[in-house]
Amino acid sequence: MRPVVRSLPTPEAEALLELTRDLVEHEVLPRAGEMESRSEFPRELFRTLGKAGLLGLAYPEQDGGGGQPYEVYLQVLEELGRGWAGLAVGVSVHTLSCFPLAQWGSDEQRERWLPDLLGGELLGAYCLSEAASGSDAAALTTRAVRDGDDYVVDGAKAWVTHGGHADFYNLMVRTGGPGPAGISCLFADKHTPGLLPQPPEKKMGMRSSPTATILLEGARVPADRLIAAEGEGFRIAMSALDGGRLGIAAVAVGVAQAALELSVSYAKERKQFGKAIASFQGVEFMLADMATQIEAARALYLTAARLKDAGRPYGPQASMAKLFATDTAMKVTTDAIQVLGGAGFVEDFAAERYFREAKVMQIFEGTNQVQRLVVGRSLTRG
């Protein structure tokens, strides 16, 4: 299939997408299947993306970023997701992890750390969830107590992408009373004493992207690593997630696109009753529905992105995009297996991998139930 037809705002965005496709073709696709099945984290590939300038795209150029609107950044992410979901989610998580410092950090903090974060040398992690607080994030219990020039942190953060591989961790911790107002954000270095990544989870999909619990046992984080003020943590966490949700929407569209492309090429090759199965209307209409849903999901995340780029509120649209794009990815990857038949159920083809990857996208960065909650509230409580 030809590359996705895109409407991009500038020639520089065109060049960026071309670079991305080049990287996907030559660096990502040849590795994805193998490394995914070996659960191997592609740290070197992140460096390659970093050198190419893809790890700080959505941040201002004066901070070392690429100065690209979200509309463009997300389409880069989609192309990466088409190549390898685990990698693209990593880029999305890294971008999200830079947000607290970039948006809320003091000038001194930003000058000190931001260039390396956006320049691609360092990789980030974002620690909000805990074993007992997922959707109800404000119930988190990891505690940080000020002791001299440090915060001493005790607790455990769960489901941390890049846990054990990241160079820095955004820790959402409780410094005050219960509820959102008692939460603060600490920007912790990986060498923080007492910050202890646990062995990675054994997952159904995206096995190359490590997910781990981070134990915090008397972890001493210098107080100058507090982002904004005490009590601002929940607001920071939620604002980061709005952008993060759009990232997941884009990656989900990329996975669905990959599944569609595989389905089309298989259906054109595979012959039954003397002709290609693509020529049977039952199959062709499935392909048409898959393509239509993907295009709709892409349009939805771009609508939300353009609102964000224009500085307008986009929370409900981001939730709609995440909800629709990831449900679409689940549906399209399920249908891709159906198009491939038995071949879709074996590891020789990537269809089953796409299916496993799509499932988690309905869960992380806010379950699709939480997204419906956000959309519903925007309708009934506005």
Add this chain to the structure above:
Amino acid sequence: MNIVVLVKQVPDTWAERKLNEGDKTLDRASVDVVMNEIDEYAVEEALRIKEAQGGEVTILTMGPERAVETIRKALSMGADKAVHLSDEALKGSDAVQTSYALGKVLETLEYDLVIVGSEATDSRMATMGALLSERLGQPQLTGARKVTAEGGTVTIERQTDDGYAVVEASTPAIISVMEKINEPRYPSFKGIMAAKSKPLTTLSVGDAGVDEGQVGLAAAPSQVVEFSNKPPRQAGQIVKDEGDGGTKIAEYLASQKFV
């Protein structure tokens, strides 16, 4: 250290490549084109020397207007400027004529090293380094898998079938490199943007002082007299194992002189 890298645009190695029926020149118009792969290694090597020692990297390309895309790629990798020799009169020039035209341009440039890829994937002549060396009266160091340039001396490890030879010359010198030498970088997003404003000089044969009568298909000392397309792939032979499969395979390999 100032370095000129010769970069050629060639039809994509993976595409169906063909010659024009009429003048028997390479059909460059109907296929995807890319930078000759080994030239990426040449650019990378020049950039590494420049990053270590300073100086400037200039890209020199002879080719049709479309070759600008390839020049831009080299500039986006980090080269400083480019010269593009482009003229209808050059169409169909063979290797000897090309070395004459490129030599004319090189005479106007200041450099310590000229780096070329060991061969182009279209013509596969693998002679440009040697031809330029002869034309310019400068030493050639070919088949480099490692380059060290210091002061007025350049040393290479020259790959041979059995190992390598260390070869040294004074600068200015001409080096051809092979794939083992490095791992070429990808252009960065910022590099792509910066490339758009880097100096690119386009020269006609007249601008370059090239005698029009000495270049182009009609004047070429070598001519393609005849060509035929590759025969279509034949169906393979299936050997059924009836207890003697190993023997049959060995016989086949022996008949084809593989063993």
